[in-house]
Amino acid sequence: MNYFLWFVKLRFSFLKNSLFKDSNTIKKTLSIALVMVVGQIALTRILYKTVFSNIFIMDEMVNGLLIVFFFVAVTWIYLISFAQSINAFIQNFYKSPDMNYLITIPIPFNHVFLFRFLEHNFNSTKGILFLFFPFLSALGLWANAPFTYFLLIIPYYFLISIIPSVLGVIISMISLRFVPAKVFNTIIPVFTFAINVSFALMFTRAQSISTTYIIRIIEFFEKPWVSNMIPPISGIKLFYSSIVTEWSLLTFLLLLLITFVLVVFAFIISKKWYFEGWMRNQHVIEEVAKKKKVRSNRGSSFKSKSIIVWIETEWKMAIRNHEMLMGSIFMFLFFIFAVFTLTYSNLFSENPIIGVSMLIMIASITNIMAISILFIPAEIKNDKNLWKKRYWLLKIMPVNERKIFNIQCNMFFIPAFIISFLGIIVYSLVSGLSIGIMILSTISLFLVLYSSSAVYVCGELVSLTDFFEQYAFFGNLATFLIPLIYGVFSSGIVTLYLAKDFLSQVAFLSSINGLLSLPITIVISVFTVIFTFVVSKLVFEKVWRELQI
Amino acid sequence: MLEVNNLVKNYGKKEAVKNISFKVKPGEIYGFLGHNGAGKTTTIKTCTGLLKPTSGDVKICGYDIVNQPLEAKKNFGYVPENPYLYNKLSGREFLNAISDLYEKKDSMDISDKIESLLEELQMSDDADKLIETYSQGMRRKITLCAALLHDPAVIFLDEPTNGLDASSAKAAKDLFRKVADKGAAVVFTTHVLEIAEKLCDRIGIVYQGEIVAEGTVEELKEKYKESGSTLEDIFLSITDRRERN
Numbered sequence: 128m129n130y131f132l133w134f135v136k137l138r139f140s141f142l143k144n145s146l147f148k149d150s151n152t153i154k155k156t157l158s159i160a161l162v163m164v165v166g167q168i169a170l171t172r173i174l175y176k177t178v179f180s181n182i183f184i185m186d187e188m189v190n191g192l193l194i195v196f197f198f199v200a201v202t203w204i205y206l207i208s209f210a211q212s213i214n215a216f217i218q219n220f221y222k223s224p225d226m227n228y229l230i231t232i233p234i235p236f237n238h239v240f241l242f243r244f245l246e247h248n249f250n251s252t253k254g255i256l257f258l259f260f261p262f263l264s265a266l267g268l269w270a271n272a273p274f275t276y277f278l279l280i281i282p283y284y285f286l287i288s289i290i291p292s293v294l295g296v297i298i299s300m301i302s303l304r305f306v307p308a309k310v311f312n313t314i315i316p317v318f319t320f321a322i323n324v325s326f327a328l329m330f331t332r333a334q335s336i337s338t339t340y341i342i343r344i345i346e347f348f349e350k351p352w353v354s355n356m357i358p359p360i361s362g363i364k365l366f367y368s369s370i371v372t373e374w375s376l377l378t379f380l381l382l383l384l385i386t387f388v389l390v391v392f393a394f395i396i397s398k399k400w401y402f403e404g405w406m407r408n409q410h411v412i413e414e415v416a417k418k419k420k421v422r423s424n425r426g427s428s429f430k431s432k433s434i435i436v437w438i439e440t441e442w443k444m445a446i447r448n449h450e451m452l453m454g455s456i457f458m459f460l461f462f463i464f465a466v467f468t469l470t471y472s473n474l475f476s477e478n479p480i481i482g483v484s485m486l487i488m489i490a491s492i493t494n495i496m497a498i499s500i501l502f503i504p505a506e507i508k509n510d511k512n513l514w515k516k517r518y519w520l521l522k523i524m525p526v527n528e529r530k531i532f533n534i535q536c537n538m539f540f541i542p543a544f545i546i547s548f549l550g551i552i553v554y555s556l557v558s559g560l561s562i563g564i565m566i567l568s569t570i571s572l573f574l575v576l577y578s579s580s581a582v583y584v585c586g587e588l589v590s591l592t593d594f595f596e597q598y599a600f601f602g603n604l605a606t607f608l609i610p611l612i613y614g615v616f617s618s619g620i621v622t623l624y625l626a627k628d629f630l631s632q633v634a635f636l637s638s639i640n641g642l643l644s645l646p647i648t649i650v651i652s653v654f655t656v657i658f659t660f661v662v663s664k665l666v667f668e669k670v671w672r673e674l675q676i
Numbered sequence: 677m678l679e680v681n682n683l684v685k686n687y688g689k690k691e692a693v694k695n696i697s698f699k700v701k702p703g704e705i706y707g708f709l710g711h712n713g714a715g716k717t718t719t720i721k722t723c724t725g726l727l728k729p730t731s732g733d734v735k736i737c738g739y740d741i742v743n744q745p746l747e748a749k750k751n752f753g754y755v756p757e758n759p760y761l762y763n764k765l766s767g768r769e770f771l772n773a774i775s776d777l778y779e780k781k782d783s784m785d786i787s788d789k790i791e792s793l794l795e796e797l798q799m800s801d802d803a804d805k806l807i808e809t810y811s812q813g814m815r816r817k818i819t820l821c822a823a824l825l826h827d828p829a830v831i832f833l834d835e836p837t838n839g840l841d842a843s844s845a846k847a848a849k850d851l852f853r854k855v856a857d858k859g860a861a862v863v864f865t866t867h868v869l870e871i872a873e874k875l876c877d878r879i880g881i882v883y884q885g886e887i888v889a890e891g892t893v894e895e896l897k898e899k900y901k902e903s904g905s906t907l908e909d910i911f912l913s914i915t916d917r918r919e920r921n
Contacts, residue, residue, distance in 0.1 A: 433776045440773040444764035447806075504763055516760040520822075523724050524777045525749040676726045 130238040138246070159600040163257075170261035171268065179269035189270060191342075193367060196266055200259065201287060201362040207457075208288040210319040211251050212295030214453035217308060218505050219247045220296070221405050236405075240397035244390075248292050252285050259284060263366070272370040279369050286386065287362040293389045300397065303404045316452040324463060355381045433526075434534055441502060441538045450505035458497030459546070465489045466550040470557050479558035481629070483551055483568045484622040490547035490572065491579040492614035496607070498543045499583060515591045519676050528668040532584070535667075540580035547572055575617050578660040582613050585663035588670050616655040624648040677702045677861040678723070678830045683732035685715075685722050692718040694885040695732070700861040700878075702829070705852060707876035708865040709911055715885040716865040717757060720832050723863070724754045737829050750778065752830040753823030757838070757865075759815060763808035767799060767818045770807060771825060778826040786825070793821040797847055812839035820848060824855060831855060833864035837871060849875055873907040881911060883918050 146156040220226075220243050229239045260280060267276045303311055354360045355375075361382040368375045465486055468474070475481040506513065521531055551572060555565050586606040589595065595602030623636060624643045630636045678700040685693040693715045700706040708716045721727040723734045725741045725748070734741040739748035762770055768790065775786045794800045797817040807815065816839050823831060833852070837845045852875065856862050866872050872879055873893055881889040889896060889910075896910050903913030 436776040437773060440762075440765065440769065443769065444762055447764040506763070513760060519726060519756060519760060520774070522726055523749060523752075523754050524774075525746045526777055527746055673728070675728055676721070 130234055131241070133234075134238075134242045134245075155598065162600070162604070167257070167260055167264070171264040174261050174265035175268045179265050190367075190371065193266070193270055193370060194363065197363045197366045200263060200266075200366070201359050204255075204259070204284065204287050204362070205291040205359055206322050207255055208248075208251065209291035209295045210322050210453060211255075212247065212292040213299050214315055214319055215247065215251070215450070216296060216299035216303075217312065218450045219243060220299075220401070222505075226405065235398065236402040237394050237398040240401040241390075241394055244293070244296060244393070247296075248285070248289060251292070252281075252288055256281065256284060267370060270370050273372055275372075276366075276369045279365075283362070283365050283369070286382065287358075287365070289386045290358045290389055293386075293393050297389075297393050297396070300393075300400050300404055303407065304400060308407070312449040316449055316456070319453050320456050356385075358382060358385055361385075434530060434537070437534050438538045438541075441534070442542070444504075445498075445501035445538075448501050448504065451500050451503055455497050455500040458493050458500060461493040462486070462489050462497075462547065462550055466554055470554050475626075475629075476558070478625065479555070479560055480564060480568075481622060481625045482554055482558065483560065483564070484618055484625055486547070486551050486554060487568070487572050487575055488614050488618040488622055490543070490550070491575045491618055492611055494543040494547050495539050495576065495579050495583045496610065498539050498546075499587070502538065515596075515674075515676055518591075518674065522674065522676055528671040529664075531671055532581075532664055532667045535584040535588075536577070536580045539583065540577055543580065544573060544576050547576060571618070574656050578617065578656045578663070579610055579613060581660045581663035581667075583610050585667040585670075586610065588667055588674070591674065592670060613655065613659050617652055617659070620648055620651050620655075677737055678706075678863060679735040680719070680723065681733050681735075683719065683722060683734065684730045685718050685727060686730045692885055693722065696882075696885070696887055697732075698880055698887060698890065700830070700863055702859045702861055703856050704877045705856050705862040705864070705875055707872040707879045708863065708882060709867075709869065709872055709879060710865070710882035711915060712867075714882045716882055717834055718885075719882070720754075720834050720863065720865060724752065724832055725749065750826075751828055752832060753826065753828035754832045755816070755819045755823045755834060755836050757834040759819045761807045761810075761815055761819065764806060766804045766806055767794070767810070767814075767821075768803040770818060771803075771821055774822045775825050789825060790821070793824055796851055797821060798844060813841060813844060816840060817844060817848070820851075824851070828860060830861045830863070833862065835866060836864055837866065837868065869906075869908045869911060879907070881914055883915055888918060889914050 145152070147153050220240070223243065226239075229242070263280045263284075264277060266272075267280075299311075306314075354364065355378050361378045364375055364378045365382065368378065469482040469486065503514075504517070548569060551568055552565065555568065560568075583606070586609045590602030590606050595605070620643070623630070623640055624645070627637075627640050630640060680699070681697050683693055683696045684691070696715075696719055698706070708719065710716045718727065722729050723736075723741065725745050729742065734748075736748040737751040739751065741748045762773075765773065771790045771793075772786075775790065791800070794803050797820060799814065799817050799821065802810070802814060807818065810818065816836065820833075820836065823833075831852075836852070837848055840848060849871065852862055852864070856877075864876075876893065878890070878892050879896060880887045889900070891899065893907060896907070897905065900910045900913060903910050
C-alpha cells in the first residue's frame, strides 16, 4: 500500500468536504476566495503605491536593489519557517488530536511523521503567505516582472520554506530526545524571540549596507556552483531569475535536490526517534507550585477583587501558553520593528512627536492582538466551536456582562499598555522629547489602547455569533479589520496631520491632509476613541446576554 | 426550588424541547432519562442559561433564569457532559479562581471546602497538576468540585458518572446523595438506568423533547407493571411504544 497516496487521498476528501460539499459550501468557499483575492490585490496596490512607486533609482541599480529585497524576503522566510516549525513541533507533531488514531493504525511511524510534516508546512505557508504575497507582488509590479513571476510566487515560497522547516523539525526531534518537553517549551520562545529581534535589528541596518557589499554579493551570485549549493541563495536566485527572465534550471534542480535529501534524512531518522519522542511526551506531567493554604477574607471589597483575581488567573494561563508564544511574538514584531526603525533611522528627528503618534497607532493595531494570542489555548485555535465552549463557565457564573467586559478588556489592555509604554518611552528618550510630551503621549496611549482593547474583545465575541459562525472567515477578517480601522482613525489621523510635510509627495495622503486642521484632527481622534469604547461596550454586553453555548 | 414551566426550545425549525414542565424540591434527586438526542442536555442547558428558551420559564429558587440571571446563577452548580476546562491551570488553581467569582459570604472557609471536596472525590494527590494532564474522569471530578464549591441550592449534572472508574463513580454518587440530604435539589441526566434506579427520588423519561412518564421508581413500576419489573424494562417499553406510534 502506498501510504503517501493514502494520506493525499484522505486530505483531499477532507478538503473536498470542507470546501465543496454542497452548493452552500461552494458558494461560501467561492465568496471567501473572492474576498481573499481582492484583498491580496488591494494590499499589493497599496504597498506598490505607498512604498515601491516612491523608490526612484537608476535602471542599472534596479537589479542590485531587487537582490537586496529578495535577500530580506528569503531571510525572513527562513527565520519564520525555522522558528515556526520548532515552536509548533510539540503541538503539531506530538499533541495533534488525530495522533492517537494515526499511531494505532498500521502505518509506519516515519510515514506518520511525513504526513504531519507536509500538513504543518502547508498550514504554515498558508498562514504566512497573506503577508508575503502582496510584498513580493508589489515588488514584481515595481520591477515590471513578467506574468510568470506572479504565478511562481506561491510555489517558490512553498519550496523555499521546506528546508528551514525540515531543519527546525530535525532539531526539535533530536532535542526532545535529550531535553524534557518542559525545558524545551521554555527555551524555544526565548530563542524565537531572539531570532525575531535580530531580524528587526538587521532590517533597520539594511539601509546602511554599502554598495561595495552589494556588488560583492552580486559577484558571488555569479559563481554558479558555489552559490547554488547554498539553499537561501538559491531561493534568492529563483525569485530574481523569474523577474529578469534568466531561468536558472541548475539553481532550481539543486534546491530541489537539497530539499529532497533533507526531507529523506528527516524521514529516515524519524523512523526511530519520532515514535520515541511521541511516547515520552504522552506522560508529561507538570506540577504547579502548591498554593499556600490561606484563610479566605471575604468582605465588602470582594466585588472589585473578583475581577482582579480572574484577570490574574487568565494571565497565569497566558504565561504558561508556550504553544502560542511564537504567534504573539510575531505580532509584537511589528511594534518592535517600528521602535527600532524610528529610533535608529532618525526619520522624524525634526519632529519626533510624529514617531510617537505612529507608535501609538501601531500599538493600538498590533499589540492588543499580540497579547490576545496568548489567551487562545492551542487546542482551540483552529476550532471556533471550542472557542465558544470556552465561555461556558463564565456564562453560568453569577457575573454580569459589565464585569465580563471589564475582565476581558483589562486582561489584554494591561500587558499591552506596559509593553507599548516601554517602547514609546525608549523612543522618546532617544529622540529627546520633553517630559510634558511624554506624559501627554502616555495619556493618549492609555486612552487609545483601552478602546482598542474594547473593540478587540467586542469583535472577538461578535465573531462567535451565529452569523459569523456560519461565515467564520468574515468573522476572522472583522476581528482584524475593525481594530485596523480604529487604529487609523484614532491615532493614524494624528500622524497624518503631523507628517504633512513628509507626505506632500504622496498625492492620495496629501489630499486627505488638505482637509485636516488641528481642531478637526483632535475632534476625529477623540470622537473615534470615545465612540468606539461606548459602542464596543454596549455591543459586547448585548452579545454576551444573547450568547448561546 | 427548581421550577420549569412549559419550556420550549427550538433550533431553527427543529423542536428540541416541547413544552416540558417539572419541579424539583429541596433534598430531591431528579433523574432525566432518555435516548441520545431526546432533549435532556438541551433542557439542562436552557435551565442554566447557556441556551435561551424559545418560550416558557425556568425558576431557580424563585429567580427567573432569563430575567434575573445573576440571582439565579448564584444558586446553582452545573457539570456539563463535555466540560471545556482551562488546561493551563492546575486543578486547585481552577477551583480557587471559581470560588472567587461566587459572592458567598457566609460559607465555610473556601480553602477547607476545596480540600474536603478534593478528598471526597479522590483528587487531592492530583490537584496541583495542570488540567491538561488530566484524564477524562479527572476532568469530570474537578468540574464536579467546582459545581459544588459554593453550596448551591440546585445542582445540574449532565451524565456525571461518564468516564469515572467504579470507585470514583461510587464516591460521586455518595456525594450527590449527601448534598441532596443537606437540602440541595439535584437534577441529572444519565444513560445508566441502574444508577437512576438506585439514586433518584423521582424520574422523568424524555422522548423526542417531551416528558412521557414521570414519578418515583415505585410509581413508575406500579403504573407500567405490565412492561416488566425493572426501570430498564419500563424505559424500553415506553420508548418503543412511542416509536411505533
